[in-house]
Amino acid sequence: MNCTQLHNQLDDYLDGELSAEQRTHLETHVKECESCRTALSGARVIQEALRQMPAPPMRPGFASQAIKHAVNQHGHHRRGFIAGFSTALAASVVVALFVGGFLPNMERSPQTAATPPVIISMQQPQTVNLVFDVATAMENATLSIILPDNVEIVGFPGQQEIAWQTSLYAGRNILPLPLKGIMHSSSALVASIEQGGRKKSIRIPIQVSRDKAAPRAELAAHRIS
Amino acid sequence: MKISIFSRRRGQDPSFEEMVAPHLERLHRLAYRYSGNQADAEDLIQDLLVKLIPRTEELRKVEQLHPWLVKALYRLHIDRFRKTSRSPVDAGYDEHINHRAEANPNDMSPARVGLIRDLHAALQYLNEEQRALVIMHDIESYTLTELEVILDTPVGTLKSRLHRSRAKLRKLLKEGTVSLQQAC
Numbered sequence: 576m577n578c579t580q581l582h583n584q585l586d587d588y589l590d591g592e593l594s595a596e597q598r599t600h601l602e603t604h605v606k607e608c609e610s611c612r613t614a615l616s617g618a619r620v621i622q623e624a625l626r627q628m629p630a631p632p633m634r635p636g637f638a639s640q641a642i643k644h645a646v647n648q649h650g651h652h653r654r655g656f657i658a659g660f661s662t663a664l665a666a667s668v669v670v671a672l673f674v675g676g677f678l679p680n681m682e683r684s685p686q687t688a689a690t691p692p693v694i695i696s697m698q699q700p701q702t703v704n705l706v707f708d709v710a711t712a713m714e715n716a717t718l719s720i721i722l723p724d725n726v727e728i729v730g731f732p733g734q735q736e737i738a739w740q741t742s743l744y745a746g747r748n749i750l751p752l753p754l755k756g757i758m759h760s761s762s763a764l765v766a767s768i769e770q771g772g773r774k775k776s777i778r779i780p781i782q783v784s785r786d787k788a789a790p791r792a793e794l795a796a797h798r799i800s
Numbered sequence: 801m802k803i804s805i806f807s808r809r810r811g812q813d814p815s816f817e818e819m820v821a822p823h824l825e826r827l828h829r830l831a832y833r834y835s836g837n838q839a840d841a842e843d844l845i846q847d848l849l850v851k852l853i854p855r856t857e858e859l860r861k862v863e864q865l866h867p868w869l870v871k872a873l874y875r876l877h878i879d880r881f882r883k884t885s886r887s888p889v890d891a892g893y894d895e896h897i898n899h900r901a902e903a904n905p906n907d908m909s910p911a912r913v914g915l916i917r918d919l920h921a922a923l924q925y926l927n928e929e930q931r932a933l934v935i936m937h938d939i940e941s942y943t944l945t946e947l948e949v950i951l952d953t954p955v956g957t958l959k960s961r962l963h964r965s966r967a968k969l970r971k972l973l974k975e976g977t978v979s980l981q982q983a984c
Contacts (some may be wrong), residue, residue, distance in 0.1 A: 586963045618966070620915065621915070621919065621969060624912060625934065625938040625939050627908070630829045630832045630833060633824065633825050633828040639821075641845055641849050642817050642820065642821065644846060644850070645816075645846070645849035645852070646816065646817075646853060744815060745816070
């Protein structure tokens with residue numbers, strides 16, 4: 576091997592891409608040639624230094640903040656996503672609480688869904704799917720449901736407030752709520768998520784009908800941002 | 801173990817966050833090296849996420865997500881670079897190297913710190929294609945096979961480009977900014 580050949584194979588040697596035979600030729604030449612020994616040593620030092628080049632770590636909290644921001648921006652632009660989603664849920668009622676960023680740090684009056692009320696039948700239980708669309712996963716959240724006096728949750732007769740300690744996945748979380756109408760009237764159910772003293776609530780108008788619920792008429796989507 | 805009263809999303813699909821979060825630290829490091837400073841790196845990552853979120857369904861179908869994300873980041877960087885043509889120089893990099901050297905005195909001799917500082921400066925003399933290749937391969941250790949996918953370029957071409965880039969770096973350093981013998 577001569578010096579030109581060595582220079583041509585220097586990078587392949589450093590990257591471990593030479594055959595055993597080529598490696599031996601190169602190493603033999605390096606032992607005999609001071610100039611090539613210096614070149615190899617210099618190239619090796621540069622490669623090591625490149626691998627050592629520091630980069631600052633990601634700022635704490637940046638990842639979740641950036642994801643939340645992207646999710647929020649997207650949330651503002653995707654009108655009608657709940658409409659498509661509700662179709663997939665067949666004959667159930669969909670109510671969505673969108674938690675785009677941080678929960679407000681003080682309790683506010685619940686926002687009211689500005690859509691027609693959810694119609695519940697007195698004749699048969701009806702599943703209302705509450706969809707909690709959260710930007711990032713939430714641990715140790717408290718979900719509470721305050722029922723009006725004209726409906727009850729099947730299996731919890733007479734209980735007007737139910738709360739759960741739970742975690743929420745990032746994205747859509749579905750809580751199927753089997754409701755039964757007990758009195759013909761109009762009122763509202765309040766669903767809240769609370770975490771670390773911060774809370775967001777939605778008031779969902781409920782109308783209890785004496786008639787059997789007509790599945791098509793009960794499809795509704797409420798979205799509170 | 802997580803306990804949730806909620807049913808999982810339809811079809812057990814991973815959320816956008818679940819898909820991208822594990823890759824963000826590495827992507828951020830790349831973004832920092834492309835853009836040269838922390839603020840621009842964060843902007844680049846933020847832009848990437850905003851562009852990707854409407855493509856969540858598409859992301860779910862990608863088998864090897866990391867190279868896919870690196871490719872998207874690289875393209876975004878090149879688009880921005882062409883628009884701004886700003887030289888990615890971080891005025892605070894010296895301070896960052898010194899801080900790292902103080903924290904790891906056994907790994908970073910003063911001579912090595914000097915070489916890294918000169919390398920950082922020398923990298924700015926490469927064209928953007930060469931610089932990105934050295935960043936991804938020599939600094940961040942992506943293999944040429946991975947880069948073939950990320951950069952849509954055959955391995956042979958990448959090898960030649962890499963050899964030219966390294967030769968240029970060596971020449972720049974040899975021309976007087978650092979003594980390689982001292983740095984050994």
